[in-house]
Amino acid sequence: MSQLAAPLPRGRPASLAARMLLASFVLAVLVAAAFAILLLAVFALREATERESRAKDVTAASLELEKLVVDLETGTRGLAITGDERFLVPWDEAREQLPERLRSFEQLAGPDLVQRRRARQLVALIRAYINDYSVPLIAIARDTPAAASSPDAVFEGRQRIDNIRKEFAQFRDAENRLAAASASSANEESRRSIGLAATGLVASALLIIGFGVFLARSIGGPVRSVAAGATRLAAGELSLRLPRGGPGEVGELTQAFNSMAEGLERNRTELETQNAQLRESEQLKSELVSIVSHEIRTPLASVLGFTALLRQREVDDETRSRYLEIIETQGHRLAALLDEFLDVQRIEEGQLELVHAPVDLAAVLAAQVELFSAQSEAHRLELTLRGARLRVSGDADRLSQVVANLLSNAIKYSPEGGLVEVVGERNETVVRVSVRDEGVGIPEEQRDRIFTKFFRGDAAASGITGSGLGLAFARAIVIALGGRMDFTSAAGRGSTFWFELPAAEGG
Amino acid sequence: MKTILICEDDFALRELIRAAVGSAYRVVEASDGNDAVELVREFEPDLVILDLMLPGRSGAEVLAAMRADPKTAATPVVVVTAWTHIDEDMLAAGASRFVRKPFDPDELRNTVEELLPEQ
Numbered sequence: 001m002s003q004l005a006a007p008l009p010r011g012r013p014a015s016l017a018a019r020m021l022l023a024s025f026v027l028a029v030l031v032a033a034a035f036a037i038l039l040l041a042v043f044a045l046r047e048a049t050e051r052e053s054r055a056k057d058v059t060a061a062s063l064e065l066e067k068l069v070v071d072l073e074t075g076t077r078g079l080a081i082t083g084d085e086r087f088l089v090p091w092d093e094a095r096e097q098l099p100e101r102l103r104s105f106e107q108l109a110g111p112d113l114v115q116r117r118r119a120r121q122l123v124a125l126i127r128a129y130i131n132d133y134s135v136p137l138i139a140i141a142r143d144t145p146a147a148a149s150s151p152d153a154v155f156e157g158r159q160r161i162d163n164i165r166k167e168f169a170q171f172r173d174a175e176n177r178l179a180a181a182s183a184s185s186a187n188e189e190s191r192r193s194i195g196l197a198a199t200g201l202v203a204s205a206l207l208i209i210g211f212g213v214f215l216a217r218s219i220g221g222p223v224r225s226v227a228a229g230a231t232r233l234a235a236g237e238l239s240l241r242l243p244r245g246g247p248g249e250v251g252e253l254t255q256a257f258n259s260m261a262e263g264l265e266r267n268r269t270e271l272e273t274q275n276a277q278l279r280e281s282e283q284l285k286s287e288l289v290s291i292v293s294h295e296i297r298t299p300l301a302s303v304l305g306f307t308a309l310l311r312q313r314e315v316d317d318e319t320r321s322r323y324l325e326i327i328e329t330q331g332h333r334l335a336a337l338l339d340e341f342l343d344v345q346r347i348e349e350g351q352l353e354l355v356h357a358p359v360d361l362a363a364v365l366a367a368q369v370e371l372f373s374a375q376s377e378a379h380r381l382e383l384t385l386r387g388a389r390l391r392v393s394g395d396a397d398r399l400s401q402v403v404a405n406l407l408s409n410a411i412k413y414s415p416e417g418g419l420v421e422v423v424g425e426r427n428e429t430v431v432r433v434s435v436r437d438e439g440v441g442i443p444e445e446q447r448d449r450i451f452t453k454f455f456r457g458d459a460a461a462s463g464i465t466g467s468g469l470g471l472a473f474a475r476a477i478v479i480a481l482g483g484r485m486d487f488t489s490a491a492g493r494g495s496t497f498w499f500e501l502p503a504a505e506g507g
Numbered sequence: 508m509k510t511i512l513i514c515e516d517d518f519a520l521r522e523l524i525r526a527a528v529g530s531a532y533r534v535v536e537a538s539d540g541n542d543a544v545e546l547v548r549e550f551e552p553d554l555v556i557l558d559l560m561l562p563g564r565s566g567a568e569v570l571a572a573m574r575a576d577p578k579t580a581a582t583p584v585v586v587v588t589a590w591t592h593i594d595e596d597m598l599a600a601g602a603s604r605f606v607r608k609p610f611d612p613d614e615l616r617n618t619v620e621e622l623l624p625e626q
Binding site: 290293294297298299300301302303304305306308309312313323326329330412416 | 517519520522523526527539560562589590608609610611612613
């Protein structure tokens with residue numbers, strides 16, 4: 001068992017295939033052992049039976065031999081006492097049969113050494129009786145019958161025969177004892193073997209049932225759950241995960257299933273996100289088309305309209321010059337609009353080239369605030385500069401555009417008479433510019449999209465013009481110059497947009 | 508002399524419209540929707556030229572306010588717009604004519620004269 005388990009890598013449960021092989025092997029060994037024990041019991045019983053029958057044969061042979069010896073003695077004694085030769089008829093017959101009987105008796109005397117020695121001794125005693133007593137006595141009886149029938153001679157014969165018969169009795173007793181012992185040990189052994197084998201077989205049966213239950217639970221259950229999971233997964237339930245665990249390969253199967261479901265779900269989420277982005281981008285594009293169309297039409301209407309007026313109507317020189325001025329201004333406005341679109345495009349493609357030169361943001365703020373104050377009479381613009389010079393490294397034209405976008409938004413989204421506060425200050429290592437308005441503010445739900453291109457909140461519905469590019473453009477510039485831009489706002493109570501740029505050395 | 512109210516937030520276009528209708532009318536100007544509604548009440552103009560994209564109240568809201576007031580319910584309104592897809596709605600709301608940006612100044616003057624015939 002340990003030999004099978006040992007080569008497996010540590011820290012990992014044995015593979016299911018290895019475990020099944022191992023279990024089958026153990027069961028096979030167990031069943032084989034049980035049968036081997038039974039087989040041994042059968043052999044032992046057969047041996048005991050054989051031994052018993054041989055013991056019977058030996059007993060029978062010894063009885064016959066004893067009878068022959070008694071016949072010899074009867075014949076010898078009868079002749080010795082009576083001198084009658086008729087007594088020698090059974091003696092001769094016994095003599096004739098004796099060698100054969102002796103041989104078979106010696107052969108039958110079992111494997112037990114003590115018995116064999118006894119048998120040999122008996123044979124020797126019987127031979128000694130015949131050669132040393134019976135045959136000489138018969139010869140004496142024929143010569144001198146009185147000597148042969150003497151009490152001494154009769155006594156010696158009786159003594160020899162008694163001795164032989166006592167030996168026979170001992171031999172048979174021992175043989176019976178041996179047979180009985182052998183039978184009882186065989187019985188004992190077979191009983192123990194049958195018990196052991198039966199226990200082994202019952203244990204094997206229980207193990208087989210246990211193995212079946214283990215297979216059903218550890219393989220059948222998980223495989224069913226994977227199959228059911230696959231059906232649900234196919235039906236679109238991609239968030240489905242199977243409980244972890246299960247032995248070896250089954251564990252790997254559920255784990256693989258879970259990774260597959262995870263992959264599928266991730267792919268679907270990615271696709272859904274991409275889809276949503278595509279839809280949004282499509283919507284933005286279609287919005288862009290109408291925004292561009294509107295934004296271009298307004299200056300274009302002025303250019304074409306005043307041109308038509310100049311051609312169709314008689315106008316004095318002053319009016320003509322004024323119309324031409326308007327045409328020029330609106331033409332520039334169209335060009336600026338086009339530039340703005342192109343700039344955003346370049347920023348998106350990472351192709352906008354920015355100058356890095358010393359710029360005084362205080363001067364930029366002052367110039368832009370003056371410009372917007374002149375354009376919008378309805379709003380009050382208030383500039384606060386903390387520090388005479390706010391030096392940064394950057395692109396003066398682009399930074400002017402950034403400030404202009406923030407001011408333009410603050411004015412566009414504020415009521416007339418509203419205050420627009422512009423603050424420029426230096427905090428430690430950064431120069432910070434903030435533009436606060438008292439306008440409509442930005443609802444929380446639009447917060448994330450406010451810097452998105454073409455996003456204009458509720459502006460279109462409120463009739464506020466614009467391309468929706470200003471903030472996206474402004475933030476991209478600030479980020480490209482190593483700064484950041486964000487805002488705070490409360491719907492209905494105005495917004496504060498701010499940006500920070502690293503302060504230049506000596507600023 | 509008849510009075511025309513021009514509601515247009517773009518400075519240049521406002522001047523173009525004023526020049527286009529000519530000097531035969533008294534012209535009042537509004538640059539956002541709120542001003543427009545106030546001036547309509549104040550002057551009760553004979554005709555209104557209305558841009559749709561106005562700050563404050565939109566052109567559509569100005570038109571709805573006019574139609575809701577019995578004194579100005581029948582006043583002709585020429586809608587000037589850069590949009591191309593809201594004609595049906597605006598006609599239903601009571602616009603008399605449409606002039607699409609960019610427009611020909613003479614065409615605008617003809618439209619105005621058509622709506623304000625000489626008595």
